[in-house]
Amino acid sequence: MTTELDLTNAHLPDLSGTEIPPSLTAVDLTANRLRTIDPRILGLQGLRSINFRQNLIANASALSTSCAKGAMEDLELRDNHLSVIPSLKGFTELRRLECSYNQIRNLLPLADLDSTKLEELYVASNKVTAMAALSHLGALTLLELGSNRIRAIENIETLTGLRELWLGRNRIAKVDGLATLTNLRRISLQSNRLTSMSGLEHCTSLEELYLSHNGISTLEGLAPLGRLKILDVSSNRITQLHVADLVALTQLEDLWLNDNQLPAIDAALDKALDPVRHSLTCIYLEGNPAAQDPQYKRKLTNMLPKLKQLDSNFL
Incomplete structure (x- = not known):
């Protein structure tokens, strides 16, 4: 009994010449030229994983008729032409949803998602302007919304199980809304509009x-x-380090300070690095005036006696 179908890189415009056994539980259609979803795929009752990555689908609303709503765990729609997240009402088992690299403008259709098990949500590189319709997704451990048009961190206070939050390349000017996210392990706010680090204290x-x-x-903080x-x-406007800045970071291994404005490798810098002297294995300082020091x-x-990497050079 066939349970998996892998047509990766088959460059098919449709599936008319492909057999679709009703026993399939996993289908990978990555890198084809599909514009619509074959009705036979929608008729698979036991389908747990479907991958439409790198196709030409502009409208995935047909998923609302899927017979696998009670079985689907992994749905990938990355790198298509979607402007709207399809309605996922009735999908009760979904654990991973990937919609990155489309033209999606909002997250509102997620309000209809019935799954209480969604753990990973990816909507990076779209045109999303606000964090909305997420508060009921209490099982989320990873949220990826990088490279959008988001201006504020909001509406995620209930997502207390989050371990990873990726918000790089947005328009965020203030770190806010994180007070309840005490389980976060990773957060990215690269390439935003921050002038202060304040707001991370509860994480x-x-x-x-x-x-x-x-x-x-x-x-700070x-x-x-x-x-x-x-x-x-790195790539900020830092002109000086103080010992109080790093005093609590006794487990710090990597410190990236390149492309700032640190003036010199002197006694002040030595003192500031003292709390991490025996933990740091990697430091980046290139792009600072300090890096011009001949020594x-x-x-x-x-x-830093434990140092193994200085900038991009391994020691």
């Missing part, structure tokens, strides 16, 4: 924090984040 489980390409001038292992504040490598390796 005490954070291990990775990505804030590059913003307008941040001062490290890090004292409660003692579990951090990776801190990326750049020697001074930093002396300051």
